[in-house]
Amino acid sequence: MSTKEEFFAHIEEGYKTKGDFITMGAAMLEGETITGAHVKIPLKTLNRHGLIAGATGTGKTKTLQIIAENLSEKGIPVLLMDLKGDLSGIAEPSPGHPKIDERHEKIGIPFTPKDFPIEILSLSEQDGVKLRATVSEFGPVLLSRILDLSTVQEGIVAVVFKYCDDNKLPLLDLKDFKKVLQYATGEGKKEFSKDYGRISTSSTGTILRKVIELEQQGADLFFGEKSFDVDDLTRIDENGRGIINIIRLTDIQDRPKLFSTFMLSLLAEIYDSFPEQGDSDRPELIFFVDEAHLIFKEASKALLGQIESIVKLIRSKGVGLYFVTQNPTDVPGAVLSQLGLKVQHALRAFTAKDRKAIKLTAENYPLSDYYDTKQVLTSLGIGEALITALDEKGRPTPLAATMLRAPMSRMDILSDSELKEVIGASKLVEKYNKEIDRESAYEILSEKIEKAEKLAEKEQKRSEGTSTKRTSSRRRSTRQNPVIKVLTSATFIRGVLGVLKKVIR
Template sequence: MSQEKFIEAITQAYTTSLPSICLGAGVYQSEVCGAAKVNLPLRMMNRHGLVTGATGSGKTRTLQLMAEQLSAAGVSVFMPDMKGDLSGMAKEGLVNDKITERAQAIGIHYTPTGFPVELYSLSGKLGAQMRATVTEFGPALLAKILELNETQSGVLNILFKYADDKSLPIVDFKDLKKVLNHLTEGPGAAEIKSDYGKISSATASTILRKIVALEQQGIDQLFGETSFDIEDLFEKVDGRGVISLLNVSDVQHQPAIFSTFLLALLVEIYQRMPEAGDLDKPKLVFFLDEAHLLFKDAPKVFLDQIDQIIRLIRSKGVGVFFCTQVTQDIPASVLAQLGNRVQHVIRAFTPNDAKALRETIKTFPKSAFYDMEQQFTQLGTGQAFITVLNEKGIPTETVVAHLSPPASFMGPLTTEEYNQLLGQSDLYKKYKDPVDPQSAFEILTERMEALQEEAEEQEAAEKKTAKRAEAPARRTTSTRREKSTFEEVMASPVAKQVGREVVRGIFGMLFGSAPRTSRSRRNSIF
């Protein structure tokens, strides 16, 4: 098939009247055809996408290229910076022979350009501190971070349900531990037994140990206030969308943590964003790098949640692009919803690699211009197999594209430049210092103190009442003994007369009637 027919076919498939981003130009028989531009309509970017390829194949620069053009079109972007080398997007790129040669081959005018960038960090050391409250994070995502089994995850759900029912905000790990202790060993244990079920001390101890382990790793700083406000992701500068970079280079040894945090952020966006319908361009495009970490050993309830979010979030005006090494890293239910695909070179060094290659090829539309299996392993750096949704939502023919060079700097900022960018950021100042609000820990502590005071007051009152009751009891016993002696005296026939006189005499003395007593005695003598 001739080059002319190739250019005609690709031009017809990828030309659009809608605003779009240019990914590059088609390659046919190892020659770059600058006239065969490969465009992705902005309107289709909320149909989500996938960027895959072996290590060193150019995935990061593809993400940079897409983020730049989205920003230039007024679309905000959020993306993780895995190695800390995307911060250079804030300044102009360098022109060299390779860049010039690539731009000429594609047929584009290369203009070095910097873009508005905000730097974020999970540690707070490399950017504005990103935080979420434990309540916002939710039990499903927290269970994944804590690596809980099904039973332990169920207990965690009970904790969240109880906290919701009793208006106990769980802001940080301190709150979570307090609620756990309250429902296991505190007054709450009896309270939840009928409504929620009893929590065994063994399960509670396991959860507590895992929380403490994360605290020792410094993960607890991710949870608290001030919680990140997703509205900050939608800022614009001079009409260009802000590129929000989450620098995770200092927490790379904890991949499950940052990948789950990214998903939690996406969940928050989904829950808070209003319905937007079909827009000419998305409000935000969210890139999820190292996406395989999201799905590794994930329980079904977790996978179901991701599947639901990806299905529904596009109606909120948000596009999601997954980035990973092989297509098989993504569950089939999620993969089916990713309409835009950029596949860099696949290394088929082992039987498993060869099998993965064949399965990947099956997910792409067939092409009359390539031997797909052979071409996949022969792609050069900065080249990729591409298929996208055209303006009618129909998958385009697969094409090998020579990708456009990024306009910004391909590398990290210097330490001085990085610190200067942070110093100019209002968001860095906004999230720098943590806040400790009134939450579950304080509320439960106050309740326990109030119950303790009430118990002490009740105990003191009972002791006082007991002392008051003691004295009358002693007097009653003494009176009874006196009456017993009196009855014995009166029972004697001999002493009856004398007894009557004695009694009168006694009563006379008790009432102070001395003259009366004298008279009584005289009468008795006569």
């Protein structure tokens, strides 16, 4: 047997699957594509997470596009965090290109241009389905982690949530939260210290400052109603294809805190509401984070810990997380070690630091009789990558330098008018984009304070007339709570314990 035949058999054996799979492309040996030596990923192990890495322009985002469209075709919904706005083209078929035909001929799979069903979501002022969550739903634990609070400050946040729960004050947006925080050391000081212990003004001051910092990153757009129901991420279209949800994040690149806040809350909510999957043949939802270094770069230790836990746990819900970033070292080791699929595009070896990263990366891949991994890492072409996945038994598949297939959809983004059309046709936009500002903690407390002040004024006047008589009616009046029918107790309980109650520690 020639080396080539041997290699073909090696790949065929290593990537054999019993169940359904997606095909990434064909394996390459010494720069030559071995037609028909297909590199396949079983649907069964897609919930084991993954990494797509490589230097700029090597094809990472296209790899993401390929996986996403092939999953959609298999009826698996996808969520894409699109930080550069590269991915909307998925909604239109590829115009094709002789180079693409050539590529597919080498791989040995036909090329068929196709479009895919997409939904555009947004975290900011941009068009699309508005993604929101209430502060109550977000919960004290996650809020404290995001704000990077000390244990003492975290305790205060918990008390604020508890107070609101006890008094049926809905915490919808950050305005509500700030109001209660101010109230706790201001007008409501006595009431708070009686029932929950004394709260220091300097602590609330620090928390307040951090909330304002978060607001400055645009978080006020995210917190509020109507909160997004994560079940809407798992829709299938009328032809049985998974909907590809694209979250446009082009305008939050420079606001990493908002980005990580949002991502974590989404994951926590998914974790909380998706059922346990057991040993399933296919994932429920695949979640891609493009330009993932942005979430890790500025994340606090507490936040990283949270990401680590959720990565570990969310697998059991049939959710796979895929990080797309330039260098594998952008991803913390504890997360990296949990990733089943690795797609490594070319790395550049310009500096000593680059060379060190290449060495480290190579060491993280299975050994191969066919490749000098370090050498391959620097010589891969555009749209080629080193791949290792997990087979159906959970074992790493053989390392394969892969000529990747081309996206069936357009590699270029949608025009403004095309985008408008997609958004105009969306049912979710209708469902979520109404502005709601219900009566919540802010309004209720403001009213309460105002009432108390008026009462005090009256009493002041009265006592000026009758001199001596003292009264406790001010105290009594502050204890009256307006009766309101809001938030079910279930939401409150979840808010109080924190959505992440099962994931912490």
